[in-house]
Amino acid sequence: MTLIEVRQAHKTYRHHGHDVLAVRGVDLTIEPGETLALVGESGCGKSTLGRLLAGTSRATSGDVLLDGRDLYSQCASDRTARRRVQMVFQHPLQSLNPRFSVESTLREPLRLQRGLSPQARTERLRETMGLVGLDAEYLRRRPTELSGGQQQRVALARALMSDPELIVLDEPTSSLDQSVRRRTVALLRQVQERTGVAYLFITHDLATVPQIAHRVAVMYLGRIVEEATPERLFAQPAHPYTRALIAAAPTMTVGRREWEVIRGETPSASDLPRGCAFRDRCPMAIARCAEEAPLLSEELPGHRVECHRAWETPSSSDRPEVMYS
Amino acid sequence: MVARLEIRDLTVRSESRQQPVLRGVSFSVEPGQILGLVGESGSGKTITGLAVMGMLPSGFEITGGHVSVLGREIASAGRPSARKAADATMVFQNPLGALNPTMRIGKQLIRVLRRNRGLAKHDAHDAALELLQRVGISGAERVLASYPHQLSGGMTQRVMIAVALACDSAVIIADEPTTALDVTVQAQIFDLVTRVVAENGCSVVLVTHDLPAVAQLCDRVAVLYAGQLMEIGDAHAVLEQPQHPYTRFLLDSVTKAGDPNVVDLGPDWSLTGCRYAHRCPLVHDACLSVPDAVPVGPRGHVVSCVLAEARVV
Numbered sequence: 001m002t003l004i005e006v007r008q009a010h011k012t013y014r015h016h017g018h019d020v021l022a023v024r025g026v027d028l029t030i031e032p033g034e035t036l037a038l039v040g041e042s043g044c045g046k047s048t049l050g051r052l053l054a055g056t057s058r059a060t061s062g063d064v065l066l067d068g069r070d071l072y073s074q075c076a077s078d079r080t081a082r083r084r085v086q087m088v089f090q091h092p093l094q095s096l097n098p099r100f101s102v103e104s105t106l107r108e109p110l111r112l113q114r115g116l117s118p119q120a121r122t123e124r125l126r127e128t129m130g131l132v133g134l135d136a137e138y139l140r141r142r143p144t145e146l147s148g149g150q151q152q153r154v155a156l157a158r159a160l161m162s163d164p165e166l167i168v169l170d171e172p173t174s175s176l177d178q179s180v181r182r183r184t185v186a187l188l189r190q191v192q193e194r195t196g197v198a199y200l201f202i203t204h205d206l207a208t209v210p211q212i213a214h215r216v217a218v219m220y221l222g223r224i225v226e227e228a229t230p231e232r233l234f235a236q237p238a239h240p241y242t243r244a245l246i247a248a249a250p251t252m253t254v255g256r257r258e259w260e261v262i263r264g265e266t267p268s269a270s271d272l273p274r275g276c277a278f279r280d281r282c283p284m285a286i287a288r289c290a291e292e293a294p295l296l297s298e299e300l301p302g303h304r305v306e307c308h309r310a311w312e313t314p315s316s317s318d319r320p321e322v323m324y325s
Numbered sequence: 326m327v328a329r330l331e332i333r334d335l336t337v338r339s340e341s342r343q344q345p346v347l348r349g350v351s352f353s354v355e356p357g358q359i360l361g362l363v364g365e366s367g368s369g370k371t372i373t374g375l376a377v378m379g380m381l382p383s384g385f386e387i388t389g390g391h392v393s394v395l396g397r398e399i400a401s402a403g404r405p406s407a408r409k410a411a412d413a414t415m416v417f418q419n420p421l422g423a424l425n426p427t428m429r430i431g432k433q434l435i436r437v438l439r440r441n442r443g444l445a446k447h448d449a450h451d452a453a454l455e456l457l458q459r460v461g462i463s464g465a466e467r468v469l470a471s472y473p474h475q476l477s478g479g480m481t482q483r484v485m486i487a488v489a490l491a492c493d494s495a496v497i498i499a500d501e502p503t504t505a506l507d508v509t510v511q512a513q514i515f516d517l518v519t520r521v522v523a524e525n526g527c528s529v530v531l532v533t534h535d536l537p538a539v540a541q542l543c544d545r546v547a548v549l550y551a552g553q554l555m556e557i558g559d560a561h562a563v564l565e566q567p568q569h570p571y572t573r574f575l576l577d578s579v580t581k582a583g584d585p586n587v588v589d590l591g592p593d594w595s596l597t598g599c600r601y602a603h604r605c606p607l608v609h610d611a612c613l614s615v616p617d618a619v620p621v622g623p624r625g626h627v628v629s630c631v632l633a634e635a636r637v638v
Contacts, residue, residue, distance in 0.1 A: 182583030
């Protein structure tokens, strides 16, 4: 049974007298034990969508359902429901209480769980520390006495103390050094294998996606523009934006290369172009893109794309300065 | 040929540590070259850049070695910085922090141009417009009239590069210039940097922890760990045939899956010998002494490791 179902979710903020359309009609599902990677650039709405799925923010319209029932109202009314979805943030030092030892940090979520004996609580603490690979010697330390990688392990352990079914990971590895990043991703996978927890893995770093995700959704200006397995997405990206993201990312092939893959920057979510939101930057835009917004369609099983010219290869009539790898 | 930027045996100490935070770092950058200075956080990359700029934070001082630009010494132990804007400028990770938030872009840029090129106000305005166009800003008049906070991150970073060009600096130190930017905008900035270097022939030091960016942007690579230069050479040599165990570790961390059961060790600043000894899989007794820099290949491929010494002997 599907764990999380999102149907036509919208989230609009009011900012300086403008409506900011952060999420504009998103459909997605997460199955138990699955990792969905949510990829996009700053301002695309991925963190807003993450907060909707963590139950900390309510959709302006549309549904976010946990086991078929509204997630936000479940979280608001029922502490045990809140336990089922947890969150880990990009900067562990900012999300951990600096005055709490690791032990106090990890015991805090247990206060929401009634009927646990003191022995069971201590046992749970020991188990979770083992799960995230931290020795008991760390229990008495405070966050500032830990390295970035260790802090992120503590943040993950705190989320796991509630025995959640979904953890929303918002850029959990972005502030870490590359070697620590790899180890943290491997740790996340190991934890998933052992506990069966599902992840929404929010990132702007495409390189980490194949290491962790079962499926990946690419977001641009509040909408999911493409969704597929990582294998398919990297082998046959169908949306021009996905192709640009892949082409723009540096790789380890040593040597000078052409860099500029698309022009401009993401426009403001309070002043969207008519039609397709990507058309101003798109190398393949045609007249139709200005008139009519494309809709997400599933032409191949498990591979959804939202583009009038999906699957087409750019021709010489498209903007010449644009290159694809 | 005189190197644009030459750093010799640069040693920097901080009040808070017994051991130097930079220990005998040497490298040079030729005109038209981009050198990638790589390492993990806390390795001394930024301190190296700040030492060149004469901008070390309080509590840090140069205790040995020197920095020169075009053969002229601009920094050394016990002497105040003699850097001029024409020698070196720095582009920071957070451009908003480097621009004056209360002053329009135009005024800031015109000030730099008047001071460095001695231009009249009107000519400086035209020069500022031309510079902004050169760094790929289309609505240059509008940007000149804007305050820094009104611009996007990519746009501000373009302005910072325009400021560096306005100084006609021989050396540009770019400290993680694209870390805060989106990947498609990062690609645009890398395109600009490549173009500026080709047109101006200036030397660029790109301080970064992003090895793929270095692989595809830089001519040379210098690897720093805990203030010790581990390996330096052409990008092809260092990244395709790494000789230092630490360089190999860094490359593996990009290409191979991590082991979740290894908990990360930070640098050990108390080590008097090789700084990497406590993490090195090949460590042995000889690592208790400071390794010499040993040439291991053509075009200045140099490694600081006792194992490299042994191989040559």
